[in-house]
Amino acid sequence: MISVDDRTGSIELLPALRQLAPILIKPSSGVPIPSILPTRLLSSDVCFDGVGTQGKKTAVGIERKRVRDMMNSIRSGRYSGHQLPEMLDYFDHCYLIIEGYQRCSRDGELETLMTSAHPLGDSLGGKWVPVTAGNSSTFRFFELDHFIATLESCTSVHVRRTHTDHETCAEILSLYTHHQTAPEDHHAHQALHKPQNHATIGKAGLVRKVAACIEGIGWQKSANVAVKFNTVEEMINADAKGWIMPGIGKVLAQRAFDQLRGKYKPKGEEL
Numbered sequence: 001m002i003s004v005d006d007r008t009g010s011i012e013l014l015p016a017l018r019q020l021a022p023i024l025i026k027p028s029s030g031v032p033i034p035s036i037l038p039t040r041l042l043s044s045d046v047c048f049d050g051v052g053t054q055g056k057k058t059a060v061g062i063e064r065k066r067v068r069d070m071m072n073s074i075r076s077g078r079y080s081g082h083q084l085p086e087m088l089d090y091f092d093h094c095y096l097i098i099e100g101y102q103r104c105s106r107d108g109e110l111e112t113l114m115t116s117a118h119p120l121g122d123s124l125g126g127k128w129v130p131v132t133a134g135n136s137s138t139f140r141f142f143e144l145d146h147f148i149a150t151l152e153s154c155t156s157v158h159v160r161r162t163h164t165d166h167e168t169c170a171e172i173l174s175l176y177t178h179h180q181t182a183p184e185d186h187h188a189h190q191a192l193h194k195p196q197n198h199a200t201i202g203k204a205g206l207v208r209k210v211a212a213c214i215e216g217i218g219w220q221k222s223a224n225v226a227v228k229f230n231t232v233e234e235m236i237n238a239d240a241k242g243w244i245m246p247g248i249g250k251v252l253a254q255r256a257f258d259q260l261r262g263k264y265k266p267k268g269e270e271l
Contacts, residue, residue, distance in 0.1 A: 002048045006038040010045035016169040024173050031180045043086040046172055050179030060179050061091035067100035067112045071131050071139050074147050094157045099168050104141035119164035207232055214256050221247045236260050
């Protein structure tokens with residue numbers, strides 16, 4: 001279930017969240033479409049339960065602020081002095097979504113786009129105007145960026161930026177689906193990168209992929225390895241002499257042989 005605060009500033013998100021949920025959350029994801037209900041929340045605009053380590057339940061809170069409201073909250077201290085401490089107390093994961101078109105003016109001021117265009121329309125139209133505080137003073141562009149940098153480096157709050165309420169709702173649903181998977185089951189941040197210098201015609205076989213990971217062989221020489229060995233098993237079982245081939249001499253052949261058996265250490269790791 002996703003809970004949306006029933007007061008002005010939050011409740012407006014409810015229709016779009018309900019409309020987008022069955023569009024964005026596909027059955028193949030394994031995440032059921034959540035109920036989205038208005039609730040009086042003590043902190044945040046939106047919250048939901050997530051899945052933590054080893055299936056433990058976690059609480060996720062999302063605060064949504066339009067650009068002008070964000071800047072006024074920064075100047076008055078309302079966000080840092082009141083809303084932020086409450087969120088950090090209530091939730092395991094905290095997000096701040098800053099909504100609105102924004103840019104740096106020629107004078108270095110923070111500007112926002114005033115437009116009545118449909119969020120999914122082809123043209124924005126409207127007018128860029130300075131973001132002003134209650135006393136009509138303006139904000140420097142760096143003021144918002146520096147605040148976000150401080151927030152992310154000094155607290156556990158994660159900041160997202162969106163342009164429209166439609167995009168904000170999509171971001172909320174994206175965060176919801178992300179947090180329905182335990183941290184140990186997320187692997188997008190784990191990968192092996194083996195760059196190649198030229199395009200490969202056709203799909204590389206397993207023998208070549210494994211050989212390319214061997215220090216000294218790399219992508220280019222792995223082609224010769226794939227020609228000589230038909231399977232990974234054959235490649236592993238070959239003796240050092242069997243590794244001698246065009247482009248791979250006696251020294252490199254011994255190195256490849258040793259690496260496959262965990263006996264080789266790169267320079268600097270001998271001790």
